[in-house]
Amino acid sequence: MPAPSAPPGERTWSIAEVAEEFGVTHRTVRHYEELGLLTPQRRGTTRVYHRRDRTRLALVLRGRRLGFPLEEIRTIIDLYDAPRGRRSQLEYVLAQIDDRRADLEQRRRDLEAALAELDGFERRCREDLARLG
Known part of the structure; x- marks a missing residue:
């Protein structure tokens, strides 16, 4: 273009x-x-x-x-110039936001689980260290 x-x-x-x-x-x-x-x-x-x-x-x-990703960004920006203009762009962006939010929420759950596991492991290590004097 x-x-x-x-x-x-x-x-x-x-x-x-x-x-x-x-x-x-x-x-x-x-x-x-x-x-x-x-x-x-x-x-x-x-x-x-x-x-x-x-x-x-x-x-x-x-x-x-x-x-x-850049390809999604390109699609969103290009939709702005499309004949339907902002409506199609906003509909597409909302769908992408839903997908991105779901991905981030899953990552948050994964991080929280990993942190909880680390907390438990740290607690056991400290208890073992305290027993060793």
Whole structure:
């Protein structure tokens, strides 16, 4: 998908500015571009980022923080541009949230079980150590 042209006078950002603002490396920004998640304009060899790119990068990073794989993030972002627009995106996102929540809740149960097992093991070790004097 070609990068959209900005209206005259619209603020643009360099890769350095975008990377610094979002706390990521230039390499990360270029990687998201290679995957088609960002589509900066090119002026020669210079990448020019517009508001749309910054919004998409924010969505990608939020999705990553929530544990979504990049392909799911791409689908969610691309749905925003689909004919049904926000409704299809929101329906899809809600289904993904349900799946992600179930996964995280299972992980929490697994962690709680592992911690309980560690607590019991630690207690037995301390008791054995106390008996040994």
